[in-house]
Amino acid sequence: MGRLMAYVVTTANNGQISTIVYENDLKKTLPETLLQSGETIDFTGSGALISKKDSAFMHQYLLDNVNYEFEITPLNFYSLNTISTLSINKCNLKVTEGEEGNSFTNNIPFMLISNNGEYIKTSIDSLLEMPIFLNSLQKKYTLKTEDDARLFQYVLDDLSPVSKFDIELKTFYKKDNMWFFVREKRFDDLKGFIVLIDSKNKVNHIEYTTISEESIIRLKMKDPSFKVDYKFKLAQPTTNKVTLQKGEGLNIEVSFDEAVVNASGCWILTRRDGSDSGTYAGNNLHSPYKHDITGMSLEGNHHVFEYFLLKNETMNAEDALSTITVEVEIK
Numbered sequence: 001m002g003r004l005m006a007y008v009v010t011t012a013n014n015g016q017i018s019t020i021v022y023e024n025d026l027k028k029t030l031p032e033t034l035l036q037s038g039e040t041i042d043f044t045g046s047g048a049l050i051s052k053k054d055s056a057f058m059h060q061y062l063l064d065n066v067n068y069e070f071e072i073t074p075l076n077f078y079s080l081n082t083i084s085t086l087s088i089n090k091c092n093l094k095v096t097e098g099e100e101g102n103s104f105t106n107n108i109p110f111m112l113i114s115n116n117g118e119y120i121k122t123s124i125d126s127l128l129e130m131p132i133f134l135n136s137l138q139k140k141y142t143l144k145t146e147d148d149a150r151l152f153q154y155v156l157d158d159l160s161p162v163s164k165f166d167i168e169l170k171t172f173y174k175k176d177n178m179w180f181f182v183r184e185k186r187f188d189d190l191k192g193f194i195v196l197i198d199s200k201n202k203v204n205h206i207e208y209t210t211i212s213e214e215s216i217i218r219l220k221m222k223d224p225s226f227k228v229d230y231k232f233k234l235a236q237p238t239t240n241k242v243t244l245q246k247g248e249g250l251n252i253e254v255s256f257d258e259a260v261v262n263a264s265g266c267w268i269l270t271r272r273d274g275s276d277s278g279t280y281a282g283n284n285l286h287s288p289y290k291h292d293i294t295g296m297s298l299e300g301n302h303h304v305f306e307y308f309l310l311k312n313e314t315m316n317a318e319d320a321l322s323t324i325t326v327e328v329e330i331k
Helices: 050-063 078-083 130-136 146-159 164-167 214-220 258-264
Strands: 008-013 017-023 066-076 087-099 102-115 118-122 171-175 176-188 188-199 203-210 233-236 239-244 250-255 267-271 275-280 288-292 302-310 322-330
Touching: 008 146, 050 066, 050 087, 050 250, 066 146, 078 146, 102 130, 130 203, 146 171, 146 250, 171 203, 188 214, 203 214, 203 239, 233 322, 288 302
Parallel strands: 239 322
Antiparallel strands: 008 017, 066 087, 087 102, 102 118, 171 176, 176 188, 188 203, 233 250, 250 288, 267 275, 267 302, 302 322
């Protein structure tokens, strides 16, 4: 072992440091339990004890040197008050710390939302999609007529105004049990609020999203009674049993409803002769799924290709939403 270099710290009985000396060649036998360079100590379960004297000192210091001011300004929107019992308050927590002549101030702004004794801290941008807003809608408010929708649009304009570049895009319309409030365009996609209503025209869901067929289907799926048809079918070949000559290849195409499959977050698992051989997954699957099989890869006399439509995070083929099997015989 080479020479030891270390800091030697000497303390009095009360723990106060008296000297610190750096030794280039420490003449000491070190214990086996010495902490090595880079090694850490696990303090889990060990509690730091603070004396009553130190605790009282810190308490008094905070009282003497830290000042808290809570500022609150109610925001009143006529449109919101017409349909909702929600209260919106612009708040600021002002913390000033230090002694006179040597202090600094920190401002913490936030929005405080309340309804029937429930309080949350959030931004106005996210408020419209939160349960507290949905629960605050007046019992008498229904989204049935164009006048009802226009009032709701006024609420959107107050709480989440569109930019000056999107003013001309702003509109609303109804389809089935959904109202669409267009607010902006990003690239080629229209975005806005989709509002679901029940049989009594009461609002039961609000979501800001891309206004597309996929989004509509995804929201319809929130209804347990909605029947989903993925249209997962074999497009090519036209039969599930195929006979090939040796060396001949095969092109298999599986078609599906793109909007439904993407709205559900589904993916496709491929198996060859009982073993997983490929996947088709992503946020924007296109139909048909094409699987080109070369003649050179078809050794032997018999093969089975299987295609499983699986829900997101489902890995077990036995839980597939739909399955397609193609049997291949080689002559």
